[in-house]
Amino acid sequence: GQNIDQPTEMTATEGAIVQINCTYQTSGFNGLFWYQQHAGEAPTFLSYNVLDGLEEKGRFSSFLSRSKGYSYLLLKELQMKDSASYLCAVMDSNYQLIWGAGTKLIIKP
Amino acid sequence: GAVVSQHPSWVICKSGTSVKIECRSLDFQATTMFWYRQFPKQSLMLMATSNEGSKATYEQGVEKDKFLINHASLTLSTLTVTSAHPEDSSFYICSARASGGRETQYFGPGTRLLVL
Numbered sequence: 001g002q003n004i005d006q007p008t009e010m011t012a013t014e015g016a017i018v019q020i021n022c023t024y025q026t027s028g029f030n031g032l033f034w035y036q037q038h039a040g041e042a043p044t045f046l047s048y049n050v051l052d053g054l055e056e057k058g059r060f061s062s063f064l065s066r067s068k069g070y071s072y073l074l075l076k077e078l079q080m081k082d083s084a085s086y087l088c089a090v091m092d093s094n095y096q097l098i099w100g101a102g103t104k105l106i107i108k109p
Numbered sequence: 110g111a112v113v114s115q116h117p118s119w120v121i122c123k124s125g126t127s128v129k130i131e132c133r134s135l136d137f138q139a140t141t142m143f144w145y146r147q148f149p150k151q152s153l154m155l156m157a158t159s160n161e162g163s164k165a166t167y168e169q170g171v172e173k174d175k176f177l178i179n180h181a182s183l184t185l186s187t188l189t190v191t192s193a194h195p196e197d198s199s200f201y202i203c204s205a206r207a208s209g210g211r212e213t214q215y216f217g218p219g220t221r222l223l224v225l
Contacts, residue, residue, distance in 0.1 A: 033213065042202045042219040043153070087153070097143075097214060101152040 002026045004100035006088050011106045012078055020073045020086050020103045028093020034062050034073045035087040037102065043087055046073070075105075083107045111137045113205045115217035122193055123225055129189045130220045132203030138183035139205035143214060144176070147200045159186050193224045 005023045012018040024032070031050040035043035049055055049064035049071060061074040073086055088100040112135040122128050132142060144156045157173075159165040159180035167173045177189040186205075190197055200221055204214040 035216075040200075042216040045213055045215060048213055096158070097155075099153050099155075 002092065002098050004088055004090060004098055006086075006100045006103045008101070009104045009106065011108060012075075014078055014080060014107055014109050016078050017074065017076050018078060018105065020075075020088075020105065022071045022073070022088035022100060024069050024071070024088070024090045024098070024100075026090045026092045026098055029066060030091040030093065030095055032062075032064055032071050033089045033091070033097065034060075034071075035089065036084050037087060038084045046086075078107050080107050080109070111135075111205070111207070111213075111215040113139075113203065113215045113217040115203055115220050117220060118218060119221050119223075121223045121225065124194055125192055127189055127191045128193055128222060129187055130201055130203070130222075132186045132188070132205065132217050134184045134205040134215075137205075137207050139186075140183065140208040141206045142180055142186040143204045143206070144178060144186075144188050145202045145204065147202060147219075149200075153202070156188075190222065193222070195224045198222055198224045 033048050034046040036046050037043040047062040049062050054063045059076045064071045085102040085104045087102045089097045114133045116131045142159050145153045146156050147153050155168050156171045157165045157167045157178050159178050161180050161183050165178035180186040200219050202219040204216045206212050206214045
């Protein structure tokens, strides 16, 4: 079967750095997406990785290792507004997105 | 990023009535649109995938006669919840993807449905 695993909840301090991990097992791979979802709102696109390595975009970076079936989202200089759920999703061989359950990130002052 | 709109953002209706939700891609042509449902504190659940001009593909457990999907143009898809019941109350979110299959899905803002 196909599955995406990510921690249910993480807590971090304002100004710090946090890494949210995602491991996957899917039938085929056509890229991995990270989305941010604030409570009561729809997800917004953060990043897309299809090749191994680190993609940096401002305070957010995303890393992919296809051989390990592993990705992480790195958030630097955390702000209170970063409190949200972070969803990992993998596009399989049929170009369908397989979604993780999301990681709820709690930022404390 | 690309812009996807949804209308209405909120709807309250009586049990037994039908509700139509529109999803529009505003600045790109969406070959494929997706409809999701999300209950409070739960993850996204894909309901169906629709390709322009063809019938939608429904996920297992989703009643196609209850959730009617029409993707009549490259910028518009509609979801109609027929004979709505209180258990259909949820957050309905559409997303759109441009042609090519590898393109990112962009989400609409969602529609909150409350069935009394």
